[in-house]
Structure formats: structure tokens, C-alpha cells
Amino acid sequence: MKALVAVKRVVDYNVKVRVKADKTGVETANVKMSMNPFDEIAVEEALRLREAGIVTEVIAASLGVQQCQETIRTALAMGADRGVLVQTDVELQPLAVAKLLKAVIEKEQPDLVIIGKQAIDDDCNQTGQMLAALLGWPQATFASKIVINDGRAEVTREVDGGLETVAFKLPAVVTTDLRLNEPRYASLPNIMKAKKKPIDVTTPEQLGVDVTPRLVTLKVEEPAKRQGGVKVGSVAELVNKLKDEARVI
Amino acid sequence: MSVLVVAEHDNRALKPATLNTMTAAAEIAKAAGSDVHILVAGKDCRPVAEAAAQIAGAAKVLLADDTAYDHGIAENWAPLLVKLAAGYSHVLAPATTFGKNLMPRVAALLDVMQISDISAVELADTFVRPIYAGNALATVQSKDPIKIITVRGTAFAPAAATGANAPIEAAEATGAAGLSEFVRAELSKSERPELTSARVIISGGRGMQSGDNFHLLEKVADKLGAAVGASRAAVDAGFVPNDYQVGQTGKIVAPELYVAVGISGAIQHLAGMKDSKVIVAINKDEEAPIFQIADYGLVGDLFKILPELDEELGKRQK
DSSP: OEEEEEOOEEEOTTSOOOBOTTSSSBOOTTOOEEEOHHHHHHHHHHHHHHHTTSOSEEEEEEEESTTHHHHHHHHHHHTOSEEEEEEOSSOOOHHHHHHHHHHHHHHHOOSEEEEESOOTTTOOOOHHHHHHHHHTOOEEEEEEEEEEETTEEEEEEEETTEEEEEEEESSEEEEEOGGGOOOOOOOHHHHHHHTTSOEEEEOHHHHTOOOOOSEEEEEEEOOOOOOOOEEOSSHHHHHHIIIIISOOO | OEEEEEOOBOSSSBOTHHHHHHHHHHHHHHHHTOOEEEEEEESSOHHHHHHHTTSTTEEEEEEEEOGGGGGGOHHHHHHHHHHHHTTEEEEEEESSHHHHHHHHHHHHHTTOOEEEEEOEEEETTEEEEEEGGGTEEEEEEEOSSSEEEEEOGGGSOOOOSSSOOOOEEEOOOOOOOSSEEEEEEEEOOOSSOOGGGOSEEEEEOGGGOSSTTHHHHHHHHHHHTOEEEEOHHHHHTTSSOGGGBBSTTSBOOOOSEEEEESOOOOHHHHHHHTTOSEEEEEESOTTOGGGGTOSEEEESOHHHHHHHHHHHHHHHHO
16 A cells, blocks of 8 residues: 655754744745654654555655755655655645645545644644545544554544544544654665655646635744843742742742 | 634533633634634533533533544544534634644635634734744734634633523534544543643753653642643653643643753743743753743752752741
8 A cells, every 4th residue: 555745845943943024934045944853754654664564655745846856855765765746836825735635645546644743834733634634534643653454543642631542444644743753864875766766746737726825924023032030049049039039839 | 703612621521721712712702793602512511511601701502412522533523513613703722632633624624724823813814823833923814714723722811710601502413424433542640730721830851861750850740739741852752751741842831830850941842831921940051041031040950959849848838
């Protein structure tokens, strides 16, 4: 069975983002871009399922500007078999991404779709759930463990109070949480090999999907800065301050 | 048209985040000149509907009682919400794992974009939401006919749990979708308060060095009536389970007092706690970024400081 992973190109998690002076967004020019960390976990999980003989082919899809090819190459260097790029310069919001992925999935017919639970740029946490809805498939969000047997999956999910396990028949959409696995680094030979792996390029128009944004960003601002306070010299002084000055204990 | 709040509960009691969501809904209803209804869906959950009917600002409670709605299975809940949404201008749920799992599924079926994790209501169609781990705040306007929204609980004060006496109306169940089944839950059992509603939180980071050492934190937590949290580094290192995690990808908290112990202060951790009223940092590295946002900093060895703190608090309680 085929697995499809979706990988988003985002500002690298180590970059301290700066809001643009004109308040239209955050500075992304000359900023290091990387694969969304939760999508790396998705790629890793698909590769492990292939190594376990459950998945036969791993397809990495990315959507957006031409440079998303680099993000796909990263997935290919980790070990994915081939890539699909849906190229557009239009700002893609989760609903549009879900519609585009649905169109790709109808063509590729994977039985399992794994994607990150959240992108660290817009922090939306929507795409996987939306995609499952549009396909009419089961969804297992925030996965920390995936077990697949005879076309059925049992997924353990990270929920607020602890863990929850759900079971369903494939095909399905799974979104990854932190503890699902630890993604591998791509080795140099694999990075070289990845350059020869195929990437199909298509567009929203070719897929017949309207990607017009539904949310208009009116402005982007920096949050109020928190002022640092004082250093205290001892535990007793700390407790005094908390009691008498801050009055929180 | 009214605003609908999706209540989160365990069939016995409302989760506190429902009250914060109610406040956001009331602000929207005020801007739109309408009122707020609450949906309680679950199994044998009438007591929850009765509690919801008392929440200040509730004009009506819809009760959908059916086995299909047990355990919050999104595949079963989504058709119910899609059906009900036709009669509402906005549908809101808390941005908890329950709301985050459910609402995008509803939004996609309605062909609308969700507005995730709002932290302020500007107008009935315009909201503020944090992006980039809270390092920027985006003001967004929705052009969709129905607004599907999740609410950041810490950004809105809880509505009063009593004060109203709203009528309870039965909502027709839509049945099970037959797509997914609940197998089991392994919920952390703790006598301590829940992280997202605790008045005081004490969190440990990589500096704790092991999961066993968290008992040092727990002793202090018990003196303070605090919940225990952790940084992503501590969760990654396997010291504690993921449901302890405070941060961009974990829980967002804003208690009266947040004590960060052995936590350096990575951006993604600060994103989850920087709105706390008072922040205390205990760290041996005086250059740690956490000190830049802490109201009170104590530089030193946490393995010495925590027992001292425990003793000091104990002395004062006598």
C-alpha cells in the first residue's frame, strides 16, 4: 500500500521571527526555511512503515512556491520514493491545502496519509482534519503510536488528559505528535540519490481547485513585550516576595 | 442568528475551558446583537446540560444524547454540528485537543476556513490570533458565511458558572458515522489541579535531569496546590508524559503564578506560558533567556533550591 506524506516549507524553528515594519506579515526574505518539524515526523513514520513491509511506496507532497521543491528533496533524501509539487504563488490556507491534497490523493490512491498536526508558522492545526472530512475518511490526530494490521489501524493519540486509542479501517488520515518517533538525518549518499528521484509538478488550475483565501489578514503585530523583573538572593527572599509583593501564594 | 458554543465535558461535568469559550462567544454575540446557545452532546449527559443552562449568558441549551457522541469521536460529531450550524452565525469550541480535533472537520464539511485559537474578538467577523508561537499576532477577517472558531482559553476570563436558567431543548442525533471506534483511554490520574485551569503551575525542564527528580517538584507543587508541567525538552528526554507539556505544541497556560525550574526558556516554551501573571525562574545559568521574562529569578542549583523551597513553604504553612 502507498503512503502519502505532506511536507510544508516553513521558517526554520531556530529563527527568531520579526514582524515587518508595514505590519503585513513576518519577515521571510533571507530567512532560513526548513521542513515543518511535525512533517519530518510524518515522513519518518511512513519510512518506518515501509521498512516494516507494511507500506510499499512513500510519496512526499508539498504545496506552494517553486522553492517547496527543496522541502520535497529533503523528504526524498530521508528516503521517500518520489515527490509531487502543487505549485502556486497564491497564499494557501488550510482549506485550500486540504482540497489540493484531496485532488492529489484521488490520483495517487494512497491508503494512508500522514501529516504534521500543526505547522509552526500559522499554528492552525487544521489541514489533516479537513482533508479527512473532504475524503470522508477516518482521522486520528496527534498520534503518538500507529499500529497497522490487515488494513486496520490502531492509533494512540495525545489528548489533554493523557492518551486515547482509536481504531479504524484504512484509508485514513493520521496527524503526528511529538513523541511518534525521532526523525532520521539524511546521509550524504542519500542526499545525492534524492537529486535523481522524480518530482511531478502540477498546479491548482490543473487540479481544478479554487484556492482563493477565505481569511484576510488585516495586520500582523508584535505582542506586548514582557519586562524582566528582579533577581532574588535566596529562597526565603523569593517566598517573601511572592507572599507580600506579588501576593500569589 | 445566534452564536453556538460546543461544550466540552466528560458526560458528568463541564470542562473549565467551556466557560472561557462562553466569554468569547458573548463578546461576538454583543458585537452581532445576538445571543449564545450551548450544545451539549454526549452519552447520558443531561447533568452537563443542566449545568450549562446555568452559565451566565446562556439563552438556550441543545442536548444531543446518543451513544455516538460518547468519547468525542470527531467523525460522529461533525455531521451533528454541520446540521446545527445552518442555524447559527458562529460556532465556537475551546482550542483543546477536543476542539482542535473536531472543528476543522466541521469547517471543511461546511466549506469554510476555521479561525484557530483566537485570543481576542475585534468585530463579529474579525479576530486576533497568535502565529509563530505567539511571536506575532495576526488580525484576520473571515469572509465565510459561518464562522467556525476555536478559542484560546487563557485569553478570555471564564464566564460565571451560574446566573442563567436557560431552557434545555433536545437536538436530534445524527447517529454514528461508522468510521472510527474508541478503544481505550489512559488518562493521567492526579490529585493535583489540571494544567490549563490551575492557579499555580510549577514546571520542570531538561535541568531536572530525570523523571525521578520530578518528585522534588511535586513536593513543592503539593505545598502550593499547584499543577506540574514540563518543557518540551523534558518531554523529549522522556522524563514525563506529553500531557505535561507547556508550549507552542503543548498546552497554553496563564496561571497566577508560574514557576519554571531548570527551563532555559526556548521560544516554543515561552509561547505556552508568557501570559502568566507572575513568573518565577529557577536556573543555574544566569544567562538563561527565561530570566528575561521572569518577574523573580533565582540563580542556583535546583537540587539544592527545591528542597529549601519545600521546607520554607512548609515552615510558613505551620
